[in-house]
Amino acid sequence: MVISALTRKLFRDIVQMRGQFLTIALVVACGVGAYISTVGTFRAIDRAKDRFYEEHRFADVWAPLERAPRSIRGRIEAVDGVHTVETRIVTHATLPMPGLPEPASATVVSVPASGEPALGTLFVREGRLPDPTRPREVVVSEPFAKAHGLRAGRSRIKAVIEGELLELDVVGLALSPEHVFTLSAAIMMPDDRRYGVLWMSEPALAAASRMEGAFNDVALRLQPGASPEAVVHELDRMLVPWGGRGAYARKDQPSHRAVEGELAQLQGFSTAIPVIFLGVAAFLLNVVLSRVVELQRRTIAVLRALGYRGAEVALHFLELVVIVVLVGAAIGVPIGWWVGDQWTRMYQPYFRFPAFAFELDARTIGTAVAASLAASLVGALRVVRAVSRLAPAEAMSPPAPPVFGSTLAERVGVLRLMSASARMVARETLRRPARLLLSSFGIALAMAVVIVGSFQFDAIDGLMDMQFGMMMREDLSITLRRPVTANELSAMRTLPGVRRAEGSRTVGVRFRAGSHTRTGALTGQMPDADLRRVVEWPGRFVPLDREGIAVSRKLAEVLELSVGDTVDVEALEGAHPRKPLRIVRLVDDLGGLAAYAPLETVAAFMDETPVVSSIYLSVDPKDELALDARLRAMRNVAGVGKRADLIDAFRTQTAESMALFTRIITAFAAVIAIGIVYNNARVALSTRAHELASLRVLGFTRGEVSAILLGELALQVALAIPVGFPLGKFFAVAMMSTVDPEQYRFPLVVSTATYAFSASVVVVAAVVSALIVRRRVDHLDLIGVLKTRE
Secondary structure (H helix, E strand, O other): OOOOHHHHHHHHHHHHOHHHHHHHHHHHHHHHHHHHHHHHHHHHHHHHHHHHHHHOOOOOEEEEEEEEEHHHHHHHHOOOOEEEEEEEOEEEEEEOOOOOOOOEEEEEEEEOOOOOOOOOOOEEEEEOOOOOOOOOEEEEEHHHHHHHOOOOOOOEEEEEEOOEEEEEEEEEEEEOHHHOOOOOOOOOOOOOOOEEEEEEEHHHHHHHHOOOOEEEEEEEEEOOOOOHHHHHHHHHHHOHHHOOOOOEEHHHOHHHHHHHHHHHHHHHHHHHHHHHHHHHHHHHHHHHHHHHHHHOHHHHHHHHHOOOOHHHHHHHHHHHHHHHHHHHHHHHHHHHHHHHHHHHHHHOOOOOOOOOOOOOOHHHHHHHHHHHHHHHHHHHHHHHHHHHOOOHHHHHOOOOOOOOOOOHHHHHOOHHHOOHHHHHHHHHHHHOHHHHHHHHHHHHHHHHHHHHHHHHHHHHHHHHHHHHHHHEOOOEEEEEEEEEEHHHHHHHHOOOOEEEEEEEEEEEEEEEEOOEEEEEEEEEEOOOOOOEOOEEOOOEEOOOOOOOEEEEHHHHHHHOOOOOOEEEEEEOOOOOOEEEEEEEEEEOOOEOOEEEEEHHHHHHHHOOOOEEEEEEEEEOHHHHHHHHHHHHOOOOEEEEEEHHHHHHHHHHHHHHHHHHHHHHHHHHHHHHHHHHHHHHHHHHHHHOHHHHHHHHHOOOOHHHHHHHHHHHHHHHHHHHHHHHHHHHHHHHHHHHOOOOOOOEOOOOOOOHHHHHHHHHHHHHHHHHHHHHHHHHHHOOOHHHHHOOOO
16 A cells, blocks of 8 residues: 555654644543533433333323313313313322421322323333222332332331321332422422322322312313414303313423423533634644744645645644544543543433433434534634635745834833843734734633533522521421411411511413513512511612512513513412503512512412411421421321522532532643644744744853743733633623523522632643643754754
8 A cells, every 4th residue: 555745744744743633632532522421312312202201102281270070181182282181180299208307298109090091101110000909009209219218019108188088008119201300399399208109099188188089180181283372261251150270381390390490501501612722723723734834835846846736735624623522522432432522421300200320322423523514624724725825926935024123111111120031022912913812812712611511509699698597598398288377377486496477479371572571470478577588689688569479570471571561470379360450669589480469469469368378487386397297287287398408419419410520621722722722832932933932042041041932931821811701791692591491590600619620620720731831942953953954
């Protein structure tokens, strides 16, 4: 096999510049790895979701209600667009569990006596479904079972349903498409030890909850092309006599919405992060290739004189780019697989699918490699075009020297105050400002990436300080099955250990303004509320006005309303009153679409006496456990949430998920910084080797010569740091835009510690690169460098 001269030269160039090409390949590898990991994780979740939904017949619409006879099922089936109807019973239970100081909570769902439900079928991991002839059998959600060591056919649990203590045999462990992301109504956070889902045979649950011959929840599958909004509207109208609580479509189903929100964020990552890395790689290839061409002008001239066409020489340099990209891709694919696998494992405790694993497919790899090649070739295009147009005679001549003049700093006399080495650094940077600015911008990108990976800790800290320090100040929160009059709070105040008791009334409502409609909540607060208050970012208490409602600013934006406008509000419970309410204030709250008003205003809207649906208690710590157990035994208590448990669950979840993300992003950012600083230093060394060697011959010490070269790099880093701060904040805003603002509105907080950490990552990377280059400066071959070819 005959190897051409250009191929031999190609490999010789790669060996001679292996350090520079390796750092560029690593930057490409980070881009490829970031794309593969984010896209692969996105597709793993999306595939698992679609497969689970389809195989287990996930519903399209749900409608909770107070109680309805089974005889109205036919009317629901007759609604235009409805394909399948599944009526069922859904209630709440408390579960005294060994190892927990207070009982756990559970949602209990009925399973038809005939067997599998028509919709939302269970994936039974272990055991079987309940036998309708055995009323004390139950299937337990797999996460809750694992958290407590429950086994099918071997374990028994106790449950308090409607005030009655039952002993239940665990006959199966299962997953449900309705509970992929399991949320407790009491704490609104995944907590497998304190919250689970139980499935009982319908006859058994009907007897336990006193729902014989009735149902209180219905799930629907729609015909292809049917409008979920139209079906929801018709169900709301139809179920008013039976205490309808507001039908909702799949997009508003809590578990599904959480999964879709995470998918949207991953999709944003899969675009933004690889673009940054591949953009830096294109920039580095442009810089390095330009220097290579400049240093090889005579070689190019000889090749052209020997008969090689301009296109062949240009293709030779493109092959160099392709090899660097392919090496980077070869490194990036296993990195992406590992990172994606770790990310997928991170989601597994929160998204409960029967099968959920990271899968590396050829399409993802192909797209990542193609995008890397495209970005790198774009970066090299200008240089390659110049090579193809370079005439042999022109290439034989050295490049025309740049035209320099005295700079403003020289005319003013500022440079005279500097040492000789510092003046050389200043002249070089002032005469080539574009190179300085581009290099600094690339380093600033590395800082921005670190900020993106770390600022979420600051956002979470800010959220928790406001949420738990100012807004949620109670020790225990009680969710009631049915509202009670505000006067009945006095009974709560007499319980042992209770220091203060307050209540609020929350009503599910539908807001309408013109063609815009949104589902949210209207919350009524007591006038002297101190344990649960309305607070807006960045920590302002919101006074409530009897003359109208305060609404989330995001809700007002969606409905295109402002202060002074009226909004059409329809309650989704009781008699479903529908009235116009005036907006008196906009609230910068951090989640959901909500409205707030005094308790009396909400009572007037509902045409009822003032009642509360949630109670908040401040208690003596020594009586908290006993009080918690006593509360959960009350028939009207649907759930009890502990503020301390919520804080612990929140911190645990965020710490586990964000720590991995931060470590990976920081490592990627360090690669960017090293790649830019090292390549700039090596390019500067190769182009100024003659000058630096001359200075050594003239008596400059190694330290002084190194200071001239590395001083430029220090200046690049110094300029990059102040640019990286706002750039990182900009990227943080862009990343936050991937979160559904109607669900979460995390505060944009970047602490001084995060800024300092991002700067330190870049500085350390720059120092490492500088030390490597300094070693090469110290070992300059003075005789070889000073030789000329004339």
